[in-house]
Amino acid sequence: MSTEIKIRENTEKRSYIVPTIDIFENENEFKLFADMPGVTKEGVDIVIANEELEIKGKIAETEEASNNFLVREFRMYDYYRKFTVGNNIDSNAVTAKIENGVLELTLPKREELKPRKIEISAE
Amino acid sequence: MFYTYDVLDDVLKMSDAFEKFFGDANVRRHYPYINMYEKDDKVIVKSAMPGMTVEDVSIELVNSSLIIKGDRKQIDVKNNAIRSERNFGCFNKSVRLPYDVDRNNVKAVLKEGILTIELVKSEAARPKKIEIK
Numbered sequence: 001m002s003t004e005i006k007i008r009e010n011t012e013k014r015s016y017i018v019p020t021i022d023i024f025e026n027e028n029e030f031k032l033f034a035d036m037p038g039v040t041k042e043g044v045d046i047v048i049a050n051e052e053l054e055i056k057g058k059i060a061e062t063e064e065a066s067n068n069f070l071v072r073e074f075r076m077y078d079y080y081r082k083f084t085v086g087n088n089i090d091s092n093a094v095t096a097k098i099e100n101g102v103l104e105l106t107l108p109k110r111e112e113l114k115p116r117k118i119e120i121s122a123e
Numbered sequence: 124m125f126y127t128y129d130v131l132d133d134v135l136k137m138s139d140a141f142e143k144f145f146g147d148a149n150v151r152r153h154y155p156y157i158n159m160y161e162k163d164d165k166v167i168v169k170s171a172m173p174g175m176t177v178e179d180v181s182i183e184l185v186n187s188s189l190i191i192k193g194d195r196k197q198i199d200v201k202n203n204a205i206r207s208e209r210n211f212g213c214f215n216k217s218v219r220l221p222y223d224v225d226r227n228n229v230k231a232v233l234k235e236g237i238l239t240i241e242l243v244k245s246e247a248a249r250p251k252k253i254e255i256k
Binding site: 025068101 | 152156157158159160161162166169171172173174175176203204205206207208209210218221233235236237
């Protein structure tokens with residue numbers, strides 16, 4: 001399962017979960033799937049800036065610390081993950097959807113990077 | 124009394140010490156991970172199972188165990204994977220309940236990849252105050 005990280009935000013240190021991710025590539029786009037159980041559409045925050053892709057997921061309901069846990073195998077923290085994507089993504093055409101706790105991101109490549117077939121003109 | 128020394132005894136002892144030291148980070152756990160806690164007369168079991176729909180999961184109550192079964196299917200993506208960290212396939216997990224529960228009063232909801240099962244303690248498992256005369 002996902003690992004946890006601690007990030008310092010302003011003055012307080014917060015714990016985040018690093019979601020597990022699959023990335024697929026074809027000639028036109030990248031497709032990214034991230035497992036983020038407990039995150040709704042409103043909680044997702046995706047930023048592409050400075051050649052970096054930042055994924056944040058805010059969990060809809062947090063667990064009370066006062067809960068009397070009998071078994072505790074996972075924690076309900078917010079999600080955070082960052083990738084370096086370079087400048088080969090068309091950031092205006094990025095689409096995202098979240099369903100059953102899985103975020104699906106479609107990141108189209110920039111037009112000039114797509115493979116192009118060069119026609120040989122007959123003389 | 125005989126005592127046969129086995130080098131593995133020490134290894135096991137050491138791994139127990141490690142587990143104790145690192146707390147829940149090293150606990151042997153099986154997918155899907157669950158949290159279980161009490162709330163008044165209820166026992167609540169939460170399980171994180173991203174990508175699962177209601178049709179993919181089944182829950183059974185057998186004796187005093189809750190059995191969670193499911194199959195996570197991989198969507199057919201015909202592109203080349205450049206990173207794959209997620210796991211797919213069948214799972215089967217049995218969770219032992221600490222109390223007797225009311226079998227006819229179980230609620231289960233699957234929302235945003237989190238399964239929440241609400242069980243009510245049976246009459247016999249609830250604390251009963253005894254009057255002193």
